[in-house]
Amino acid sequence: xxxxxxxxxxGTEGREEIIVINPYTHxxxxxxxxxxxxxxxxxxxxxxxxxxxxxxxxxxxxxRILEKVSSKIAEKKKDIALLLSKEAGKIYTQAEExxxxxxxxxxxxxxxxxxxxxxxxxxxxDMILVTREPLGVVACILPFNFPVELYAQKVAPALAAGxxxxxKPSVETPLSSIYLSELxxxxxxxxxxxxxxxxxxxxxxxxxxxSDKIDAVSMTGSTEAGISIYVSAAKNLSRCFLELGGNDPxxxxxxxxxDTAVTEAINGRIVHAGQACCSSKRFIVQENIYxxxxxxxxxxxxxxxxxxxxxxxxRVGPLIDERAAQRVEEIVDRTVKAGAYCxxxxxxxxxxxxxxxxxxxxTPAMDIAQNLEVFGPVFPLIKFKTEEQxxxxxxxxxxxxxxxxxxxxxxxxxRVARQLDAGNCTINGTGLYRTHDMPFGGHRKSGLGxxxxxxxxxxxxxxxxxxxxxxxxx
Numbered sequence: 001x002x003x004x005x006x007x008x009x010x011g012t013e014g015r016e017e018i019i020v021i022n023p024y025t026h027x028x029x030x031x032x033x034x035x036x037x038x039x040x041x042x043x044x045x046x047x048x049x050x051x052x053x054x055x056x057x058x059x060x061x062x063x064r065i066l067e068k069v070s071s072k073i074a075e076k077k078k079d080i081a082l083l084l085s086k087e088a089g090k091i092y093t094q095a096e097e098x099x100x101x102x103x104x105x106x107x108x109x110x111x112x113x114x115x116x117x118x119x120x121x122x123x124x125x126d127m128i129l130v131t132r133e134p135l136g137v138v139a140c141i142l143p144f145n146f147p148v149e150l151y152a153q154k155v156a157p158a159l160a161a162g163x164x165x166x167x168k169p170s171v172e173t174p175l176s177s178i179y180l181s182e183l184x185x186x187x188x189x190x191x192x193x194x195x196x197x198x199x200x201x202x203x204x205x206x207x208x209x210x211s212d213k214i215d216a217v218s219m220t221g222s223t224e225a226g227i228s229i230y231v232s233a234a235k236n237l238s239r240c241f242l243e244l245g246g247n248d249p250x251x252x253x254x255x256x257x258x259d260t261a262v263t264e265a266i267n268g269r270i271v272h273a274g275q276a277c278c279s280s281k282r283f284i285v286q287e288n289i290y291x292x293x294x295x296x297x298x299x300x301x302x303x304x305x306x307x308x309x310x311x312x313x314x315r316v317g318p319l320i321d322e323r324a325a326q327r328v329e330e331i332v333d334r335t336v337k338a339g340a341y342c343x344x345x346x347x348x349x350x351x352x353x354x355x356x357x358x359x360x361x362x363t364p365a366m367d368i369a370q371n372l373e374v375f376g377p378v379f380p381l382i383k384f385k386t387e388e389q390x391x392x393x394x395x396x397x398x399x400x401x402x403x404x405x406x407x408x409x410x411x412x413x414x415r416v417a418r419q420l421d422a423g424n425c426t427i428n429g430t431g432l433y434r435t436h437d438m439p440f441g442g443h444r445k446s447g448l449g450x451x452x453x454x455x456x457x458x459x460x461x462x463x464x465x466x467x468x469x470x471x472x473x474x
Contacts, residue, residue, distance in 0.1 A: 001030050001178045003198050005039060006046040007191030015039075018171050018198060023089030023318040023352055024309055032174050035199035037207065043166050043195045044213040047137040050192030051164035055134045057190070059113060066110035066160060068187040074103045076183065080176060084148055085309045087173045089318040089352075090272055092310050095148075101436070102152035102180070108436055108453055109156040116457065127471035132461040134162035135239065136215035139208040141201070141229070142177060143220045144170035144320050145275045151177055154218045155184070155194075157456040163215075164193040168205055172320050174198045201225060209233045216241065216460065220277070223399070223445045230448070241449035241459060243277065246401030246442060247373045248431045249394035250280035251384075251416060254288040255408035262296045264406060265379065268430025270304070270356065273316050274377035275324075278402035278424070279432045281374055284382045284390050294360050294381055298344040301356040301379075318352045319376055325352040328376035335359055335368050335380065345377075354378075364393045371398050387412065391419045400443030402431030423447070
């Protein structure tokens with residue numbers, strides 16, 4: 001597939017190629033060009049022009065186009081889900097759910113825009129009008145794990161607000177972003193207001209973030225990459241919206257229904273083979289139920305089918321590549337050497353598959369219990385005695401993306417939830433929970449700013465105040 005620059009498809013001619021590999025079959029799916037600095041300059045120049053054109057499109061026309069985009073994505077749902085499953089190695093039913101999110105987001109932002117009015121403020125003698133205007137050009141930097149949903153989380157509000165966009169997809173999963181962008185341009189979006197640059201983050205992401213032609217950067221990725229983007233954008237005071245790493249805790253008290261708790265733990269961790277930003281990654285279990293919980297969890301995971309993402313019976317697919325699986329393997333081996341016990345799983349196979357793994361005997365002092373995020377199907381179980389200990393273990397971390405508390409005593413669950421330093425906390429469920437209208441964003445080193453129907457549209461605009469002196473009628 002080709003990049004989209006200046007309203008044109010730009011191929012690999014004279015450029016380095018990036019080969020997109022199916023994580024399950026290890027076969028080549030397609031190739032995309034690796035953008036150079038000239039391509040980035042072209043995109044930036046065109047985006048400034050596109051921002052002027054798209055920003056002048058009447059609001060109701062933008063609403064109509066966004067509604068058309070939602071319908072077009074729904075029409076192509078199976079094609080998009082299949083492409084996503086192949087390039088990301090994602091279980092097909094999960095890929096379909098992700099496309100459903102994109103359909104809903106474009107429709108909901110259209111509805112929000114339709115009823116988003118300017119404000120008139122009361123004054124004794126003067127009239128004050130407050131309007132919202134587009135920021136200009138927004139760089140959207142996407143991760144590999146949820147390229148369709150996060151595309152929609154960023155692109156839908158940015159376009160709704162009247163901004164031009166430059167999309168930088170992950171090198172592992174660029175195809176769905178290109179496909180979606182082609183559909184959106186077909187629906188009537190100004191081509192120069194929607195461009196896709198494929199390439200390595202160290203080149204493309206850095207160049208976009210540091211450019212004075214960029215008004216905002218919306219990025220989902222690692223904390224290290226996010227800090228680098230933030231530093232680059234700071235010299236131009238470009239706005240940054242960053243959703244970054246996390247080591248999300250799930251606290252399980254001894255008054256719960258164990259089977260329900262096990263189901264929540266699995267559902268909150270196993271999605272996309274554990275490669276979800278806000279999945280539960282530390283399982284903090286009260287000592288009275290620790291052993292039984294571990295046993296039931298391991299038994300359930302042992303019977304889980306690992307394999308082809310397109311097979312209806314598969315629950316766990318491959319990790320994105322062999323390097324990612326090796327990283328998980330290294331962390332598990334290191335944790336076992338530090339004194340933990342591998343109750344089930346722990347084996348990497350076929351290059352980039354990793355068995356669902358339960359680690360018991362994990363202590364609060366171990367890296368995996370603090371700041372070491374594991375992007376894979378690993379369940380480290382940490383024992384606690386008192387409520388205070390559980391909170392201390394959960395908050396002994398530099399991250400604060402999401403969290404969860406499961407308890408039969410609702411007052412205790414709420415009390416604990418209020419103490420957790422995380423942007424989101426699910427009571428009686430896993431932290432892997434996100435609706436379109438809730439503000440989603442992390443505390444501490446897990447992010448900056450929020451995404452969501454009632455947050456992002458405002459953040460992708462700037463206010464302008466008009467004062468008409470002496471206009472008020474008494």
